[in-house]
Amino acid sequence: MIRLFLKHSLLFVLLFLLQIVVLQQLYFWYVVPLVYVYILIRWPATLSAGWVLTLGFLLGLLVDINADTPGMHAAATTFVAFLRPALLKGFITKEEIETLEPRERSMGFIPFWKYVISIVLLHHTALFMLESFSFFDPLLLLVKIIGSALLSLLLIFLFERF
Amino acid sequence: MRQLIQFLARNRYFFLFLMLESLSLILLFRFNDYQQGVFFSSANRINGKLYSYREAVSGFFALRENNTELLRLNSEMELRIASLEESLRNAGLAEKELKAADRYEYIQARVIKNSVSQLRNYLTVNVGKQDGIAEGMGVCNHQGIVGVVSVCSDHFSVVIPVLNPEISFSCIIAGSNSVGSLNWKGGDTRFAWLEELPDYAFWAVGDTVVTSGFSDAFPRGIPVGVIHSIEKKSNSSFHRSQVRLFTSFESLADVRVISQFLRDERMELEKELEQ
Numbered sequence: 174m175i176r177l178f179l180k181h182s183l184l185f186v187l188l189f190l191l192q193i194v195v196l197q198q199l200y201f202w203y204v205v206p207l208v209y210v211y212i213l214i215r216w217p218a219t220l221s222a223g224w225v226l227t228l229g230f231l232l233g234l235l236v237d238i239n240a241d242t243p244g245m246h247a248a249a250t251t252f253v254a255f256l257r258p259a260l261l262k263g264f265i266t267k268e269e270i271e272t273l274e275p276r277e278r279s280m281g282f283i284p285f286w287k288y289v290i291s292i293v294l295l296h297h298t299a300l301f302m303l304e305s306f307s308f309f310d311p312l313l314l315l316v317k318i319i320g321s322a323l324l325s326l327l328l329i330f331l332f333e334r335f
Numbered sequence: 336m337r338q339l340i341q342f343l344a345r346n347r348y349f350f351l352f353l354m355l356e357s358l359s360l361i362l363l364f365r366f367n368d369y370q371q372g373v374f375f376s377s378a379n380r381i382n383g384k385l386y387s388y389r390e391a392v393s394g395f396f397a398l399r400e401n402n403t404e405l406l407r408l409n410s411e412m413e414l415r416i417a418s419l420e421e422s423l424r425n426a427g428l429a430e431k432e433l434k435a436a437d438r439y440e441y442i443q444a445r446v447i448k449n450s451v452s453q454l455r456n457y458l459t460v461n462v463g464k465q466d467g468i469a470e471g472m473g474v475c476n477h478q479g480i481v482g483v484v485s486v487c488s489d490h491f492s493v494v495i496p497v498l499n500p501e502i503s504f505s506c507i508i509a510g511s512n513s514v515g516s517l518n519w520k521g522g523d524t525r526f527a528w529l530e531e532l533p534d535y536a537f538w539a540v541g542d543t544v545v546t547s548g549f550s551d552a553f554p555r556g557i558p559v560g561v562i563h564s565i566e567k568k569s570n571s572s573f574h575r576s577q578v579r580l581f582t583s584f585e586s587l588a589d590v591r592v593i594s595q596f597l598r599d600e601r602m603e604l605e606k607e608l609e610q
Contacts, residue, residue, distance in 0.1 A: 244363030
């Protein structure tokens with residue numbers, strides 16, 4: 174139990190630093206990989222839904238404070254944190270849920286990636302829609318969502334191979 | 336009452352979600368006004384420190400490159416000063432004309448945090464109130480205009496760059512007196528729009544755009560960019576044109592904040608008028 178807690182705390186710190194110190198500074202043609210959602214993806218299925226929501230909100234808020242975007246990441250992360258239990262339940266069978274930490278190995282390739290892709294797409298769509306709220310350019314929005322999602326997914330794919 | 340409590344307890348997960356989500360949205364829509372963003376901004380102490388450390392590391396690796404650039408600029412400046420002094424002497428200008436340039440002072444600063452990929456971009460610099468920075472001062476670098484100081488703490492300041500649709504700059508086309516307003520509309524970081532140019536203005540693709548000096552942030556003549564294309568609206572007496580910016584915002588490192596000696600006096604005078 175303590176080992177699991179330490180492992181996830183370490184993952185939290187490392188991915189968070191990677192996000193704000195490295196990735197947020199990169200710039201490939203309007204597109205930013207947002208791998209910090211991987212923190213939320215990895216939380217054990219046994220973590221209660223209330224905790225997932227609260228921690229998700231705090232994770233988004235921390236990113237916000239560092240990116241000078243009050244509330245934007247928090248809103249998007251809270252949104253996927255709310256949908257996460259339903260998505261998880263949808264893609265795995267009942268018996269597995271008890272102990273499962275969502276990973277490619279434990280869930281199987283296709284269910285895991287269905288789960289990851291839905292979370293990443295929902296999160297990025299919510300985030301970039303909020304960003305362009307007062308300022309709507311549908312083509313740019315689409316480029317940002319698809320491009321960023323592809324980069325985030327690529328990075329998550331690499332993390333899964335670790 | 337009991338039913339209400341039962342209802343809330345049954346749906347507590349959903350209510351927690353509603354609460355957190357509305358909290359985020361309140362933050363988003365209340366704090367986005369940049370003056371209110373002090374709490375969140377990277378001008379606060381902890382983040383400022385973190386970003387200074389990171390800048391110290393990345394700045395070290397760019398040292399050689401920066402040095403060459405500075406040397407090149409320095410020699411260019413020396414040449415320009417020499418030729419300017421020469422022509423001033425030839426024209427027989429008195430001390431008085433030279434004084435006008437002394438009304439401004441540059442405060443050197445380093446960008447410790449920069450963003451270009453967002454819709455509303457901000458950057459943080461490592462100087463603050465104690466270095467003489469005040470809100471509303473202009474910021475430029477050796478290439479051209481950068482932005483305006485939005486909030487400052489004792490040691491750090493947040494600058495709203497051109498790459499933020501919430502701000503626009505009063506500009507003129509060099510050599511003419513046609514005033515327009517420069518605004519960025521998201522997307523490509525190399526281009527911004529110059530709007531509200533009057534119909535009768537003389538200008539063409541390739542003309543240089545500089546600051547007008549009408550706001551207190553910038554003196555007249557700070558380079559902004561070159562007119563890239565012109566968009567004519569048939570039913571309006573105003574035009575707009577796309578401007579290719581001189582400043583490359585992706586690689587900002589050294590900038591200067593422009594401090595005007597007579598700024599307070601000017602602002603007081605303008606305030607009097609408003610009252």
